[in-house]
Amino acid sequence: MTSLLRDAFREQAEHCEGLGSPFMGRLLRLLADKWPQDTALAEKLDNWSGDIRPMAASLPLRTTGGLHALVLKGMDADLADVYPPNAATDDALWAAVEAALRTHDDWLCGWVDNAPQTNEVRRSAALIAASNLLNDRFGLPMRLSELGASGGLNLMFDQFSLQLQDQTYGASGATVALSPTWTGALPPVSTPDIRDRRGVDLNPLEAASEEGALRLLAYLWPDQSDRMDRTRAAITLQNAEVDRADAIDWLEDRIEQPFDGLHLIYHTVAWQYFPTDVQARGQQIIEDAGAKATPERPLAWLRMEADGNSPGAGLTMRLWPGDQLIDLGRIDFHGRWVDWQGPERLS
Secondary structure: OOHHHHHHHHHHHHHHHHOOOHHHHHHHHHHHHHOOOOOHHHHHHHOOOOOOOOOOOOHHHHHHHHHHHHHHOOOOHHHHHOOOOOOOOHHHHHHHHHHHHHHOHHHHHHHOOOOOOOOOHHHHHHHHHHHHHHHHHHOOOEEEEEEOOOOOHHHHHHHOEEEEOOEEEEOOOOOOEEOOEEEOOOOOOOOOOEEEEEEEEOOOOOOOOHHHHHHHHHOOOOOOHHHHHHHHHHHHHOOOEEEEOOHHHHHHHHOOOOOOOEEEEEEEOOHHHOOHHHHHHHHHHHHHHHHOOEOOEOEEEEEEEOOOOOOOEEEEEEEEOOOEEEEEEEEOOOOOEEEEOOOOOOO
């Protein structure tokens, strides 16, 4: 294992531990310290071109996602025996992991060709809050366009419920219930009327398919069963289209399609993976469309992205006409908490 790859595994271990997954921290550190060099997977990762770190190609999560997929598919009983909810010593865990790396070497080499894809549905807490804020202001039918939508689970946010203190937002009796730790004022209760929803991804996952569901679940962390349960419930609701395309090419066409109502463009931890020139082009397309917005056809751009600050991700929204930049606060990358700084009402 190259020193860069070892550092990437250790960096990812810190991220996972910080996001409440001690099992992933253990697993990633064992991989960093004990990685078997005599496998095809080891050779493939050592010779990977480009940035391999967690915020780029994310080779550590590709590897651990493949191991988790073996467990979920029932392909390795010995590995399943040392994965949560079972307890195992580090020695027992590593013995099973090393055996899996050797036994399923070819299969894992194929698995890591595709980048990690998750749909963390708890991020929809911010989408529900922002859409209620927008609907309170405009009261118009709404079109959704999600960039980097993966399996499209967060396109269904209006069918989830959000519990904040004694106030419930969203669908009554929803099978996907969100209850993040919330600080700040509560958004207004004003359920949006979503008439059109669609997403885009370079490699969209068909959530209802066996392979698509496996990909979505494998990149969740094995000791976080609540995320697994929530994602399975969200999969049963997903019926929105997610197109296979470059996000900005797709947006350029979609943003010109007439719609009598409010168009909400959003992305959650996706924009940061677009090349810089693509980001610039996307911003220009959105700003050009915003310049044409009217009170009857407003445009909103909601971003949940890493911004170099901490903790968590920044939440911002630009709104046209008028090009208002609205700071909505911050949110945990997995949606466990929200520090809401949004206004009680939009002017």
